[in-house]
Amino acid sequence: MRLELKSAGVTFGGTLFAGPRKRALAPLSLSVGDAPHILAVVGESGSGKTTLTRLLLGLLRPSTGAVTWNGGDVWRLPKPAFAAYRRAVQAVFQDPFGAYNPVYRVDRMLILPALRFGLAGSEEAARPLAEAALAAVGLRPAETLGRFPHQLSGGQRQRLMVARAMMLKPSVLIADEPVSMVDASLRATILETLYRLRQDGGMSLVYVTHDLATAYQIADSIMVMRNGEVVEQGETVSVIRTPAHAYTRDLVSALPPPDPTVDWGLESTT
Amino acid sequence: MSALSVRNLSVEFATARGTARAVQNVSFDLAPGERLGLVGESGSGKTTTALSLLRLIRPPGRIAAGEILLDGADMARATAAELRRMRGARIALVPQGAMNALNPVLTCGAQFDDLFAAHGAAGGAPRVGELLASVGLGAEVAELYPHQLSGGMKQRVCIALAIALRPAVIVADEPTSALDVIVQKQILKTLIAVQREIGAAVVLVGHDMGLMAQFAHRIGVMYAGRLVELAPVRDIFARPRHPYTRMLIDSLPGFGERGVFKGIQGQPPSLLTPLPGCPFAPRCAIAMARCGVEVPETRILEGGGEVRCHAA
Numbered sequence: 001m002r003l004e005l006k007s008a009g010v011t012f013g014g015t016l017f018a019g020p021r022k023r024a025l026a027p028l029s030l031s032v033g034d035a036p037h038i039l040a041v042v043g044e045s046g047s048g049k050t051t052l053t054r055l056l057l058g059l060l061r062p063s064t065g066a067v068t069w070n071g072g073d074v075w076r077l078p079k080p081a082f083a084a085y086r087r088a089v090q091a092v093f094q095d096p097f098g099a100y101n102p103v104y105r106v107d108r109m110l111i112l113p114a115l116r117f118g119l120a121g122s123e124e125a126a127r128p129l130a131e132a133a134l135a136a137v138g139l140r141p142a143e144t145l146g147r148f149p150h151q152l153s154g155g156q157r158q159r160l161m162v163a164r165a166m167m168l169k170p171s172v173l174i175a176d177e178p179v180s181m182v183d184a185s186l187r188a189t190i191l192e193t194l195y196r197l198r199q200d201g202g203m204s205l206v207y208v209t210h211d212l213a214t215a216y217q218i219a220d221s222i223m224v225m226r227n228g229e230v231v232e233q234g235e236t237v238s239v240i241r242t243p244a245h246a247y248t249r250d251l252v253s254a255l256p257p258p259d260p261t262v263d264w265g266l267e268s269t270t
Numbered sequence: 271m272s273a274l275s276v277r278n279l280s281v282e283f284a285t286a287r288g289t290a291r292a293v294q295n296v297s298f299d300l301a302p303g304e305r306l307g308l309v310g311e312s313g314s315g316k317t318t319t320a321l322s323l324l325r326l327i328r329p330p331g332r333i334a335a336g337e338i339l340l341d342g343a344d345m346a347r348a349t350a351a352e353l354r355r356m357r358g359a360r361i362a363l364v365p366q367g368a369m370n371a372l373n374p375v376l377t378c379g380a381q382f383d384d385l386f387a388a389h390g391a392a393g394g395a396p397r398v399g400e401l402l403a404s405v406g407l408g409a410e411v412a413e414l415y416p417h418q419l420s421g422g423m424k425q426r427v428c429i430a431l432a433i434a435l436r437p438a439v440i441v442a443d444e445p446t447s448a449l450d451v452i453v454q455k456q457i458l459k460t461l462i463a464v465q466r467e468i469g470a471a472v473v474l475v476g477h478d479m480g481l482m483a484q485f486a487h488r489i490g491v492m493y494a495g496r497l498v499e500l501a502p503v504r505d506i507f508a509r510p511r512h513p514y515t516r517m518l519i520d521s522l523p524g525f526g527e528r529g530v531f532k533g534i535q536g537q538p539p540s541l542l543t544p545l546p547g548c549p550f551a552p553r554c555a556i557a558m559a560r561c562g563v564e565v566p567e568t569r570i571l572e573g574g575g576e577v578r579c580h581a582a
Contacts, residue, residue, distance in 0.1 A: 251451065
C-alpha cells in the first residue's frame with residue numbers, strides 16, 4: 001500500500017479567463033502508506049496544505065508530476081484498482097459544514113459507505129459498526145443517529161467524519177484540521193483515537209494542522225509549508241526542538257506557554 | 271469600584287423539548303483594566319454569559335434573572351434607547367467571526383462614521399486614522415472594503431471599532447479562533463495594548479487554556495451553565511481547586527512527553543433536565559455520594575478565588 005506524490009505541483013489560472021497564473025503547490029514528492037506513519041503537515045492559510053490533501057485524495061489533478069497508488073497513476077487507474085484506492089485512502093475534511101448533504105440524516109453517511117465498501121451486507125448489519133465508530137469518538141449513538149447535519153454542532157460533525165473514516169479502516173487517512181472545531185478537552189480524545197489507529201491498526205495518517213503542539217503529540221515526522229513550498233521537514237522532535245527555518249521558529253514561538261509564570265511577551269510593546 | 275458587576279445572572283432558551291438553562295446564577299465583578307478569561311467547553315454557557323453582558327441574547331433566549339450593573343445602570347433591564355447608548359460607548363464587543371462582522375458594502379471608514387454618528391460623538395478622518403494606527407493599521411485602510419482585508423486585518427478593524435468610544439468594558443468572544451497562530455499572538459498583543467491605553471476591562475471568551483494563561487489576570491471556568499471556579503490566573507494554574515479545571519489544564523498539549531493524551535471523558539449533562547447534584551459529578555474522578563444529590567454552593571477561597579465543589 002503506497003500513496004505517492006511524484007514531483008506533483010499545482011498551478012491555477014494562466015489561461016485566458018482564469019486570471020493570472022498562480023502557483024498553489026511547488027512540485028513535491030512524498031510517499032505514505034508503506035509502514036504505519038503519521039506525517040503532520042503544518043503551515044498557515046494559503047501555504048498549500050489543503051491543495052496537498054486534495055492531490056492525495058485524487059480530487060485535484062496535478063498540473064505537473066503524478067499522484068500514484070501502488071505505482072499506478074490514480075487518474076488512470078482501472079476501475080477495480082480505483083475502487084480499492086478510494087476505500088484505502090479516506091478523508092476527514094476541514095469544513096464540517098460543507099462536507100454533509102443537508103437533506104439526508106447523518107446515519108446515511110455511516111451506513112452507505114459500510115454497504116458500498118462491503119463491510120456489511122445489510123443496513124441492520126451496518127448499524128452496530130456505525131454505533132461502535134460513534135462511541136469511539138465520544139458521540140452517543142442514540143443522540144446522533146436519526147439527526148440531520150444542521151442539528152449537530154461543528155465539533156460533533158467533525159467527530160462524525162472521523163468516525164466514518166475509522167469505520168472503513170483505511171490504510172491511509174488524510175485529515176485536514178480534524179480537530180479545529182472541537183474543544184481542547186475533546187481534542188485530546190480524538191487525537192488519541194487517531195494515534196491508536198496508527199499504533200494498533202497499522203494506519204498511516206497525513207495530519208494537516210496549524211497547531212504544532214498537537215502535531216508534536218502524534219506525528220512521527222513534520223513537514224512545514226509556506227507559500228506552496230516545503231520549507232522544512234524532518235523527524236518531529238528535531239523539527240520542534242531545533243527548527244532550522246525561521247518560519248518554523250515563528251510557529252513554535254506562536255504557541256502560548258500554558259503557564260502564567262512564563263512570559264510570552266503579550267504585554268511588551270514591540 | 272467595579273467596572274462591571276454581574277449578580278445571579280440566569281439565561282434560558284425556550285426549545286421545543288423544554289427550557290434549556292444555559293446560564294445559571296452566575297456572579298462576578300470586573301475591576302477597571304482587569305482581563306478576565308471565561309473558559310469552558312462548547313455549551314458551557316461562556317459565550318452566552320459574555321453576550322448577555324451586552325444584552326445580545328435573542329429570542330428564544332432571554333435573561334431570566336439577575337443584574338448586570340455597569341456605570342450605575344442595569345443592562346438586564348435597560349430600555350432599547352438605553353441599550354443603544356451603552357453599547358459601543360460603555361461596553362463593546364469584539365466578535366468571534368471578524369470574517370463577517372463588518373458590513374461588506376461599506377468602507378471601513380464608513381463603519382467608524384456610523385458608530386460616531388449613532389452616538390453623537392466627534393469623528394472624522396483624523397480620529398479614524400488614529401484608531402487604525404492604534405491597532406497597527408495604516409490610515410488607508412479606512413478607504414478599503416472588508417473583502418480587501420485579510421482575516422487578521424479585519425479583526426484589527428473590529429478591535430479599533432470596539433475601542434473607538436473608549437468603553438469601560440470590552441467583551442471579546444474567541445476573537446482569534448479563525449486566525450493563524452502567528453496572527454493570533456499579534457492580535458492579542460494589540461488587544462492588550464489598546465485595552466491598557468484606554469483602561470478598559472476585558473472579558474475574553476475562549477477554550478484555549480494556554481492562551482488564557484498568558485492573557486488573563488483572572489480565569490472563570492464554566493461548566494453546564496455554572497461558574498464552577500473563579501480565581502487569579504496563577505492560582506488556577508498552580509492549584510486548580512475544581513476537578514474540571516484541573517482536567518482542562520491537564521488536557522493541554524505541550525512539548526513534553528509525546529503520545530500521552532489526557533482528554534476529558536464523557537459529555538456534559540443536558541441543560542434541559544438538570545441533575546439533582548453537581549453537574550460535573552458523572553465525569554468526576556473524585557465524586558462522592560453527596561455530589562450526586564446536593565448542588566455545591568460557592569465557597570470563597572484564600573487568595574480571592576471561589577469554587578463550587580464539595581471536594582475542594
